[in-house]
Structures are given as structure tokens and as C-alpha cells.
Amino acid sequence: xxxxxxxxxxxxxxxxxxxxxxxxxxxxxxxxxxxxxxxxxxxxxxxxxxxxxxxxxxxxxxxxxxxxxxxxxxxxxxxxxxxxxxxxxxxxxxxxxxxxxxxxxxxxxxxxxxxxxxxxxxxxxxxxxxxxxxxxxxxxxxxxxxxxxxxxxxxxxxxxxxxxxxxxxxxxxxxxxxxxxxxxxxxxxxxxxxxxxxxxxxxxxxxxxxxxxxxxxxxxxxxxxx
Numbered sequence: 553x554x555x556x557x558x559x560x561x562x563x564x565x566x567x568x569x570x571x572x573x574x575x576x577x578x579x580x581x582x583x584x585x586x587x588x589x590x591x592x593x594x595x596x597x598x599x600x601x602x603x604x605x606x607x608x609x610x611x612x613x614x615x616x617x618x619x620x621x622x623x624x625x626x627x628x629x630x631x632x633x634x635x636x637x638x639x640x641x642x643x644x645x646x647x648x649x650x651x652x653x654x655x656x657x658x659x660x661x662x663x664x665x666x667x668x669x670x671x672x673x674x675x676x677x678x679x680x681x682x683x684x685x686x687x688x689x690x691x692x693x694x695x696x697x698x699x700x701x702x703x704x705x706x707x708x709x710x711x712x713x714x715x716x717x718x719x720x721x722x723x724x725x726x727x728x729x730x731x732x733x734x735x736x737x738x739x740x741x742x743x744x745x746x747x748x749x750x751x752x753x754x755x756x757x758x759x760x761x762x763x764x765x766x767x768x769x770x771x772x773x774x775x776x777x778x
Contacts, residue, residue, distance in 0.1 A: 641754055643755075646659050647732055662699045666750065668760075670703070750778070
């Protein structure tokens with residue numbers, strides 16, 4: 553539960569910063585003093601849930617014996633999957649959503665091409681501000697080996713389809729109804745968010761600059777050269 557975990561953090565803070573003047577993460581010290589495998593596993597999982605581990609895969613491997621119960625092992629697998637997909641070079645987590653015609657399209661359908669994913673919504677003013685810039689990028693990279701894949705967080709299909717028409721939006725347009733892997737695996741809680749995947753289906757950047765920022769164009773050009 554949260555309270556014991558916070559108490560452990562305070563204890564480790566005292567042992568490291570206050571008494572020993574050791575700078576850095578307190579978590580390695582917490583794990584060192586926990587002799588019970590199952591309790592150590594709970595601390596690691598709680599830290600992962602709070603996004604407090606910069607090297608979650610390394611920690612989980614080092615303390616593999618800490619995950620004792622089937623529930624702990626399942627939580628570890630789920631949290632590691634979410635952690636790993638956010639790290640450059642790791643495999644994407646596939647997702648499937650419907651387009652405006654009701655046809656199901658998958659992220660993996662476009663393997664072999666660079667894929668820029670735009671997660672947006674019709675009710676999101678910052679999302680709408682990015683549309684002209686995104687359309688400009690689509691024109692500039694029209695003959696390149698790249699797919700522009702937009703996934704809406706809308707739950708109103710009619711409003712979504714109307715905006716696609718009103719804004720003459722190109723690329724591949726899908727609707728998620730704010731469900732599925734974008735929420736559960738990629739943990740996207742706010743839009744817009746842009747994600748870039750390589751030709752081989754690997755994560756390049758899970759939160760790229762926006763189309764209005766020149767850095768995104770540079771990132772796309774660099775990835776196409778690989």
C-alpha cells in the first residue's frame with residue numbers, strides 16, 4: 553500500500569542523505585535492507601508504478617527472486633512491457649483501431665515504413681493547432697517511406713468524422729474511443745502526443761516534438777536515412 557512504501561522512502565532518505573551524505577536514488581538502499589523477497593518485490597513494483605525506476609529492466613533482472621507470487625509476476629510482466637516500449641530501440645506494442653469506414657488497421661500493418669503516430673482529439677485546442685503543421689509535413693514527405701497515422705481519443709464518432717472532412721485530414725485516420733493499448737500500454741493520458749516508430753517496428757521516440765517544432769522534421773529526416 554502507499555503508506556508503507558512512503559515510509560520506506562523516508563527511511564532510505566535518512567540513511568543515505570541525512571546520515572551518510574550519499575547522493576542519488578534511495579531505492580537501491582531500500583532494497584538492500586529488505587530481507588523478505590516478497591516485500592522487496594512489492595517495493596520494486598510500487599516504484600515502477602510511480603515511474604521511479606530509470607532502469608526497471610535491470611532492477612527486475614537483478615532482483616528476479618523478489619517476485620514470488622503469481623500476482624507479482626503478472627504485475628512485473630505488465631509493468632516491464634509498458635516500461636520497455638518507451639525506451640528507444642525496443643519493439644513497439646501493436647494496436648488495432650477502426651478507420652472511418654469501419655476497417656480495422658494495425659500499427660504493424662506499416663512495418664517497413666517509418667511511422668509517425670499522432671494521438672489527438674477533436675475537443676483538444678492544442679491538437680487542432682497542430683493540424684496545419686502536420687498537413688505540411690505530410691506534403692513534404694509525400695514521396696518518402698513514411699506513414700502519418702492519426703489516432704483520435706474521441707468517443708463521438710460523428711464529431712470525429714465531421715472534423716476529418718472539415719479539415720481535409722489526410723494520412724491514416726483511426727478512432728480509439730480512448731480505450732485499448734494507447735491508454736493501457738502506452739499510458740497516454742493527455743493529447744496531443746506524437747510517437748515515432750522505425751521501419752523495423754522499434755520505438756524511436758514515444759513523445760516527439762510537435763509538428764509545429766522544426767525538431768520533428770529533423771527527426772523524421774534522420775530516421776528515414778537509417
